Amino acid sequence: MIGNTLLWLSERQGVFEFIKRHGFSKKLAARFVAGETLDGAIAAVRSLNAHGISASLDLLGESVCDERQAESARDEVIGVLDRIAAAQLDANVSVKLTQMGLDIDSEVCVRNMCDVLSSARQHGIFVRIDMEGSTYTERTLRLFSERLHPEFGDVTGVVIQSYMRRSAGDVDELIEMQARVRLCKGAYAEPKEVAFQDRGEVSRSFATLLERLVERGNYPGIATHDDVLIDHTLAFVERKQIPSERFEFQMLYGVRRDLQDRLRRQGFNMRVYVPFGTQWYPYLMRRLAERPANIAFITMSVLKEAMFSK
Ligand SMILES: Cc1cc2nc3c(=O)[nH]c(=O)nc-3n(C[C@H](O)[C@H](O)[C@H](O)COP(=O)(O)OP(=O)(O)OC[C@H]3O[C@@H](n4cnc5c(N)ncnc54)[C@H](O)[C@@H]3O)c2cc1C
Secondary structure (H helix, E strand, C coil): CHHHHHHHHCCCHHHHHHHHHCCCHHHHHCCCCCCCCHHHHHHHHHHHHHCCCEEEEEECCCCCCCHHHHHHHHHHHHHHHHHHHHCCCCEEEEECCCCCCCCCCHHHHHHHHHHHHHHHHHHCCCEEECCCCHHHHHHHHHHHHHHHHHHHHHHEEEEEECCECCHHHHHHHHHHCCCEEEEECCCCCCCCCCECCCHHHHHHHHHHHHHHHHHHCCCCEEECCCHHHHHHHHHHHHHHCCCHHHCEEEEECCCCHHHHHHHHHCCCCEEEEEEECCCCHHHHHHHHHHCCHHHHHHHHHHHHHHHHCC
């Protein structure tokens, strides 16, 4: 219930303006976002790399409905790729197609993505296409498999959400294409017609899909902080004798740092998704919706800071 309200709020730009006007915006976001600037994000990536952890940099932004804004996001993402290359960081990039103009026109989006992917190819850096709400699933997968993957191959990959009822079929097709897939549970409020609502069903779907991807896929990213699913992955790869170089675990910046370090120390590849930028509001609200206890945690930190800064 609280989770759904937070997801509803995540789409209300007016609430974001209110939060920003009242001055506690940066403190609210700091738990999950590596700052508003690229410099802040690069510092976070350096620190992860120093612990043997890779990163995926995400310039926050979505639902762009102006062509110039989409082009400017494209240029910023290309700037991120340049910076990763110049600083020789162990990092790739994640983007959302609605940030590249999918809501405006799919050709605008493809053009911007081709520019991003050409730059990525020159630098030898991978670009992941995040998955958004279910109204974008078909278009995202179609653009990926018909336009972007045929031209750019392993420079790019997509995301599959285990809560989507269609995902088993999508995973089989992506394995067939040997496309690179990140598997996650899914972060949006979806109707029961398209998505499992029961947490057990979402987890069972995740377990089935991860087995297929780890056994037959192309370097899948297993993106979860769920101990049961991580243990399931570890038991499965041990039973099937699948070497740890064949896949990676992925987690979010600011979530389960203990687990990130533990898996890394055990010799598994670990990548942390590092979001940055000024457009952090929808992202933050999705993180709060996943774990409403975060609201209390963040409110306490904001209050503490406010009290001690006087
Ligand atoms: C690298 C990465 C990329 C992602 N990309 C996408 C994407 O493209 N599209 C998409 O729809 N979703 C994406 N997600 C989000 C994902 O779909 C889930 O919403 C999110 O990961 C929470 O699910 P979980 O598997 O961690 O399990 P949960 O059952 O939600 O959480 C398991 C445990 O993890 C911890 N935890 C999880 N979330 C939080 C949180 N926000 N704050 C504090 N602790 C938490 C808690 O200890 C919790 O008990 C991504 C997630 C990751 C890790």
